[in-house]
Amino acid sequence: MTASSFPFTPSASASSNSSLPFSSTPFSINQNICSFDDTTLRLPLMVSYSLFFVIGLVGNLFALWVFLFLHSSRNSVRVFLINCAVADLVLLACLPFRVLYHINGNKWVLGSLACKLVGNLFYMNMYISILLLGLISLDRYLRLKGKGRARRGMMMRLRGRNWPWSWVACAALWGLSLIAAVPMIATAEDKENSGQCFQYKQRRVAKGKAYFNAMLVLLFWLVFIMLVVSYAKIASQLLRVSRDKPDLPNSHKYQRTAKKSFFVLFLFTLCFGPYHAFRPVYILSQLSGTASCDYLHLVDRTNEVMLLFSAFNSCLDPVMYFLLSGSVRKTALRVLGDRLGNWATSNSSTTEFRRTSVPVALNSQLNTPSGTPRNSICVIKSTLRHTGVTVFPPTDQH
Template sequence: MTWTETQKDIMTISTTTPANSSYPCVDYNAMQIPLAVLYSIIFIMGLAGNVVALWVFFCVHSKKNSVRVFLINVAFADLLLVFCLPFRILYHSQGNRWNLDPTLCKVVGQFFYMNMYISVTMLGLISLNRYVKIHRKSGMQCSTRGSAVFCAFVWIVAFCFILPILISRNPPNENRCFHYKVLIDQKWKAYINISVLVIFWLVFIALIVSYGKIALKLLRTSKNQPALPNAARYTRTAKKSFFILFLFTICFVPYHLVRGFYIRTQITTTSCFWMDVADKANEVALLFSALNSCLDPIMYFLLSSSVRKEVLRLVSSVLCTRSVAVGSGSSSTADFDCRNGRTDNGQPNITLIPNSSREKAASIANIAGL
């Protein structure tokens, strides 16, 4: 049977096919091997990166602040998302057939999306927090306890969003998972997806505004006061802000651009061709969203001084250990110097800065998240 004949057949029976059934006109097997391989890579990288980040956040003693609380929640959400990936890998590696309990499919799918959007929301809260700091609205600044309350609220709301879907009845004889579904008879699910889509674009606008303000502030400071300590560093930090926004755009914007078209095909009468297009576009864009779980550790390195210092310390420790193994007595001195932050001549690497300038530099560094 040709593709054209199949398409005609599906158009003929589309009015009698159950809303949640998998349509044979959607070629589910076209991308199964690439998806299994790519999700495996994302799983390994995301697991390693977020485990290291959480280890630093919880085991390395550092100053607690609101940004650190948000970053811990981002890392935890990314880790839970990564734990959903083995089920997707298993599904795609078995010819896109779900051989486990249908309820487990629903739970894994909803937790995947829940943790993805929790990560998105936490990034929005981080941008709002830094936006408030840069305008020095001290009365509006969020404390560590306040940040924890915000995070708990986000987790509760996210779970409430997926709860109706989790308790809904499973379709009969369903052997598919993570596949295209028509929601003409269940538009309430589409409305939940639309509301989440609106939340994403609001968060994205907040990110653009806040990081734009932060970058302009730092660039203006480094330009107008070049004698200020670490002035050149502020320019680099401004570029980091744009890099964070770049990562967010690459990972999440393609999926949410496709998502509007995807939802429309689910709730309206759609030809077989556009169903297949929507399914393929959604799968590719979803890969970029999952990729964020292994790129977020780069963000932790940029935003958290404790993560940055610990990673640099570990790298320095490894390099110094190698020098001790290869060299003789002089390498022991090099190891001591490396670990104690001293210069080659044995003197502490300290730069004398006037108190007033140092305080101003510290204030701007706090805004920048240095």
């Protein structure tokens, strides 16, 4: 599953085949003809993955802190977002290994098993994030169309107990992902090289891995179609309510909420679309036995650029959390404001006065309905609950 892009140049082993031109040398003659040591991409990859690691780590840790400690409710969307943040953090934990690999001159010193472990964990958590975004869109759509209890929370009965379906779905997703990753790690490659990692790999012997990657590409496009259909239905429902009920309170927010529904789809397409659109070409090149080094060089470099977009998603996920979830955004800003205010008052000459006056004002605000952090979807739902119009349940929108 792992791949990197390193230009292909003739190696020492190709000296005996000097009669074969580099641009037309078939890959099947000798894999060593195509070298996997690229010095031009080392610095861009090292800088990019370093920035992704720092930005993504700060953003996802902060988001996870908000989800776990600032909200007691565990609705389905929040459960999915918590798991999405965890998946992003595991993916980000793989990036320092890539950075150290490029710093070390594209030399891997931890062995082939560690290389396959890091690479497969990266891809496993990338696809877990993709599937979680698909589950969020499915949950929103089912709640939009559901009635009564289905809108309040869908349950699944297992071992005599009722469990929220979001918990069951996340547990199944993590379990199946781990089961699928084990054979990918244990199965040997066409050519084992303990001194290299993340490089282009031929799949003419280990064809099962290529076919498995092709299945993941198909799975991505199925999730993509589900996202498009779900968010299109959600947006059309909100726009119809805004058009048919213009006199209802907060009706002016429906169009803005509909636009936010497409923000997830936009980022999903931007980060994962290019990689999976090019992925079939990459897989076919791995199975081909007659591709030239020039062609493989182009395929590999293109794949590496597309992979950067996919890794960048782990930095953008926190933006979606706080942009689309009004309650999380307001709570986080309020807590940060309180902490900064407490730090400022503790270092001012009016500390005693502010300690007696500020909490009273804060408490009076927090005890009123206007002081309760609520997102736009919650406002719409609470406002229209008595009108008979079907909209979202009082949960966060992602």
